[in-house]
Amino acid sequence: MRNWYHRYLSHLLIERGAAENTLEAYGRDLDRYVSFLEEKGLAALRQARAETVIEFLVCLKNDGLSANSVNRALAALRGFYGFLLEEKALDESPLAHVELAKVWMRLPDTVSREEMAAILSQPGEETPAALRDSAMLELLYATGLRVSELVGLTMNGINWQVGFLTVMGKGSKERVVPVGRTAYDCLRRYVDRARPSLMKSGTTDVLFLNRSGRAFTRQGIWKIIVRYAKKAGLQKKVHPHTFRHSFASHLLEGGADLRAVQVMLGHSDISTTQIYTHVTRDRLKDIHRKYHPRG
Numbered sequence: 301m302r303n304w305y306h307r308y309l310s311h312l313l314i315e316r317g318a319a320e321n322t323l324e325a326y327g328r329d330l331d332r333y334v335s336f337l338e339e340k341g342l343a344a345l346r347q348a349r350a351e352t353v354i355e356f357l358v359c360l361k362n363d364g365l366s367a368n369s370v371n372r373a374l375a376a377l378r379g380f381y382g383f384l385l386e387e388k389a390l391d392e393s394p395l396a397h398v399e400l401a402k403v404w405m406r407l408p409d410t411v412s413r414e415e416m417a418a419i420l421s422q423p424g425e426e427t428p429a430a431l432r433d434s435a436m437l438e439l440l441y442a443t444g445l446r447v448s449e450l451v452g453l454t455m456n457g458i459n460w461q462v463g464f465l466t467v468m469g470k471g472s473k474e475r476v477v478p479v480g481r482t483a484y485d486c487l488r489r490y491v492d493r494a495r496p497s498l499m500k501s502g503t504t505d506v507l508f509l510n511r512s513g514r515a516f517t518r519q520g521i522w523k524i525i526v527r528y529a530k531k532a533g534l535q536k537k538v539h540p541h542t543f544r545h546s547f548a549s550h551l552l553e554g555g556a557d558l559r560a561v562q563v564m565l566g567h568s569d570i571s572t573t574q575i576y577t578h579v580t581r582d583r584l585k586d587i588h589r590k591y592h593p594r595g
Contacts, residue, residue: 360373409538410549418533419529437543438482441483455507456505463481463484
């Protein structure tokens with residue numbers, strides 16, 4: 301059984317170009333599933349039935365996994381069994397009649413426009429590091445980039461003439477993202493006035509450089525954001541994805557088209573983007589309660 305799921309992960313990597321995070325998550329889910337089958341005394345994958353899969357999913361839920369994590373495990377199993385059918389290792393899948401678990405979507409963490417403005421005002425322009433940090437924060441908020449996408453940006457990915465970035469997203473999917481005027485100006489100042497001194501003696505195409513002249517880690521970006529959020533006086537937790545969530549929510553609040561936001565975020569499925577409409581509706585309810593005479 302373990303040989304088959306390792307072959308499936310290799311298939312995802314080589315044939316599908318799956319991202320490293322996806323491979324790690326699916327690997328954990330499938331390893332857990334095979335261990336579950338072994339504990340039940342099942343020696344072959346063909347011995348599993350729909351009831352077996354459902355029992356496994358219930359165990360995951362009872363172990364405290366979120367609905368999103370349970371659904372991801374089910375997606376991993378669907379892909380795995382589909383692969384087994386293609387390889388003719390099985391004649392039928394036990395997942396044929398197992399539906400996705402209902403996802404109770406947790407609303408994403410966002411900050412208000414005022415709170416975001418307070419964070420963005422913190423770095424200043426006194427030093428190369430401050431110019432760099434300002435450019436990174438403005439760019440995260442202006443584009444909704446994932447932190448992994450931010451650290452992977454290169455100088456060649458910037459189209460200065462039209463104000464667009466070329467971004468490599470999840471699953472090695474490339475997309476083009478517009479950059480607003482404020483972020484563009486901050487980025488230009490960083491590249492012209494700060495990046496040369498941060499580059500030290502070497503040469504690199506990486507856009508944002510740390511004090512050693514190398515690319516940032518995701519943890520390094522996270523620490524910078526936490527520091528500026530605290531400096532701005534915010535009590536709530538703020539992390540890199542907060543910028544992405546706020547980018548989407550603020551666009552929708554302003555009347556942006558949902559599908560346009562989907563494209564900018566790089567979501568393959570619009571249902572993923574729709575979670576932000578919940579935030580927008582909650583915001584509208586707050587405004588109604590605050591300002592309507594019978595709110």
